[in-house]
Amino acid sequence: MHPRRKKRLTVVTSILVGFAVVLGFVLYALSNTVDLFFTPSEIVQGKKETGEKPVIGQRIRVGGLVVPGTVSRDPKSLKVSFQLVDTGPIITVKYDGILPDLFREGQGIVANGILVGDTVLEANEVLAKHDENYMPKEIADAVGQYHDKPSYSKEQLENKN
Structure with missing residues (x-):
């Protein structure tokens, strides 16, 4: 794999993992405050x-x-x-x-x-x-x-x- 593509794939994967972690924290916080x-x-x-x-x-x-x-x-x-x-x-x-x-x-x-x-x-x-x-x-x-x-x-x- 070309180093440039490998770097792009790493950046995109990091962004997606970060987004999933933030979404998980938001859903956890909301579940504690829902009446x-x-x-x-x-x-x-x-x-x-x-x-x-x-x-x-x-x-x-x-x-x-x-x-x-x-x-x-x-x-x-x-x-x-x-x-x-x-x-x-x-x-x-x-x-x-x-x-x-x-x-x-x-x-x-x-x-x-x-x-x-x-x-x-x-x-x-x-x-x-x-x-x-x-x-x-x-x-x-x-x-x-x-x-x-x-x-x-x-x-x-x-x-x-």
């Missing part, structure tokens, strides 16, 4: 398409409605515990911090945290959804017993517009 989204039903029963269930210790994001009457606060600290539901099983969320202003029973929320039990999430962040006026009919029917639809007086509706 997969689950609903309470999917945590207990698994995803419909794949049957995938989160494992204990996995960082996940859970979305659902706060079950009325389940919010319990520790009077000596900022610890809060409440239950979430979508269309089936209920899970418990434990959070230590200040809840968002829009948080209330019957409200849709998203919680980020670590699954510490089969149905227990230890959240490090709780986000309240801004607007619950729209919900797909199937979900609204399924969670109807847990969902408090906002009711506005005629005066409040006029002030909104």
Whole structure:
């Protein structure tokens, strides 16, 4: 092989190996920061398409409605515990911090945290959804017993517009 070709081949091979190493590091770093989204039903029963269930210790994001009457606060600290539901099983969320202003029973929320039990999430962040006026009919029917639809007086509706 000609020395010039051998040098080109070495350079190209080095570049490809370097690119593969960098890509490997990027994928490894991203795998540690990815939060997969689950609903309470999917945590207990698994995803419909794949049957995938989160494992204990996995960082996940859970979305659902706060079950009325389940919010319990520790009077000596900022610890809060409440239950979430979508269309089936209920899970418990434990959070230590200040809840968002829009948080209330019957409200849709998203919680980020670590699954510490089969149905227990230890959240490090709780986000309240801004607007619950729209919900797909199937979900609204399924969670109807847990969902408090906002009711506005005629005066409040006029002030909104």
